Structure formats: structure tokens, C-alpha cells
Amino acid sequence: MGWTLLCSLCLFVLLEQSLQYFGPESCNIDEYMSAGRCCKMCPAGYYVMNSCAKPHTHGVCGRCEPGTYTAHPNGLQSCRPCSTCQPDQEMVRDCSSVTDRKCECKQGYFSEDAGFSEFCTPCDKCPHENGVLQKCNATSNTVCTVAHSESSDWLSPSPLVVVIPILIMVLFYGETNIKCPTAQQ
Known part of the structure; x- marks a missing residue:
């Protein structure tokens, strides 16, 4: 009986080790x-x-x-x-045996998704009358200022300039078309 128990125990240990492998x-x-x-x-x-x-x-x-x-x-x-840089990219870190090559958009280009710089888009240029608020870089496009000059002030009227003529028209046309009820006696 002891020999059977010992063999069963050895078989169990061998099966456990084989399952482990x-x-x-x-x-x-x-x-x-x-x-x-x-x-x-x-x-x-x-x-x-x-x-x-x-x-x-x-x-x-x-x-x-x-x-x-x-x-x-x-x-x-x-x-x-190793990755290769596209023509509109430049290498910022070379490939080694433990790291991939890192590329980013060249000057004059930017990537709309910073995590995926393999798609570079040409930077926008500000119109002559606008200044540059933020220069284009590898991860963001150019941000232009809004042009504001005295000569264009008349193109953006204040609310009063729009409201007053409307009020005058309503009052003028309103008086000629409005019929007041006569008092009945």
C-alpha cells in the first residue's frame, strides 16, 4: 500500500511539472x-x-x-x-538596437495629431494684413491675428447703427398703417 501511494505521489508531481511547462x-x-x-x-x-x-x-x-x-x-x-522618415519629416532621434527612429515634421509643416507625426501638413501663412500670433511648429499650425484697421471699422457696425434705422422704419410705417379704433358712442 505504501509503494502505491509513493508512485501516485511521484506521478502527481511529474504531471504538475509537465503542466507547468x-x-x-x-x-x-x-x-x-x-x-x-x-x-x-x-x-x-x-x-x-x-x-x-x-x-x-x-x-x-x-x-x-x-x-x-x-x-x-x-x-x-x-x-x-527601424522606421524611416518621410520627405516632409526630419529625424530627431536615430534608431539604435533598443529604440526606433523618431521623426517629426520639418519646418514649414505640422502634424494635426501629435501622436502620429507621419502625416505632415503644410503650415498656413497669415494674410499680409494679419500678424502671426503663434508660429507654426512640428505639432501645431500657424495662428494668425485678426486684422483690425480704422478703414474697416465702418464694415462692422455697432448694434445702435443697425437698430436705430429699424426703429425709425417701424415708427414711420407703423403710423401710416395703424388705424386707431374710434370710440363708439
Whole structure:
């Protein structure tokens, strides 16, 4: 009876260990699943050349070639290619083995969505009579001042200039068309 209990216990331990190696929920946060085994991730700047032979160990990691990168520990089979800047962009940070290339809009262009600078739009130019309140930059368009000159003041009438003629017309036309009731006796 003791021998059967010992064999059952050993079988239980072996099954528990095999479930640990084959179930994705059993891999640690710093591991990835490969061929039913949890392997330790390669560090940022590296990729997996060969997965681990034994569970919970490192495989063979290869360094990212120039023009490629991995920004985080990973189980990737290859490094990611670095982004390229568009003609209307300029590079603000070059690609390294652990960071992607960062581009932003060139002078004279801006991106309407700061998070996605790959779509650059030409900056607006203020009309001659308007000044520049804010210059265009990589993340915002030009802001122009509103033109205000004495010669254009007559084009924007005050409320009284509009209301007084209307009142005069109502009073003038109103008197000729209004018939007062006569008092009945």
C-alpha cells in the first residue's frame, strides 16, 4: 500500500511539472512559450535565434543588426525594422538596437495629431494684413491675428447703427398703417 501511494505521489508531481511547462498560464512574466516550453525572454536589443532546450532557461539570443531594434525583453524570432522618415519629416532621434527612429515634421509643416507625426501638413501663412500670433511648429499650425484697421471699422457696425434705422422704419410705417379704433358712442 505504501509503494502505491509513493508512485501516485511521484506521478502527481511529474504531471504538475509537465503542466507547468506546457500551459501558457504557467510561464512567468519574463518568459515566452516555445515548443511547449517556457523560455526566458531575450533582453531589449536582442532577438531569439534558438529557443531554450530546457524549460525556464535562456535560449540563444542574437543582437539586433543595424537598422533593426527591439525595445523590450521579447521572444521575437527577429528584430523589428527601424522606421524611416518621410520627405516632409526630419529625424530627431536615430534608431539604435533598443529604440526606433523618431521623426517629426520639418519646418514649414505640422502634424494635426501629435501622436502620429507621419502625416505632415503644410503650415498656413497669415494674410499680409494679419500678424502671426503663434508660429507654426512640428505639432501645431500657424495662428494668425485678426486684422483690425480704422478703414474697416465702418464694415462692422455697432448694434445702435443697425437698430436705430429699424426703429425709425417701424415708427414711420407703423403710423401710416395703424388705424386707431374710434370710440363708439
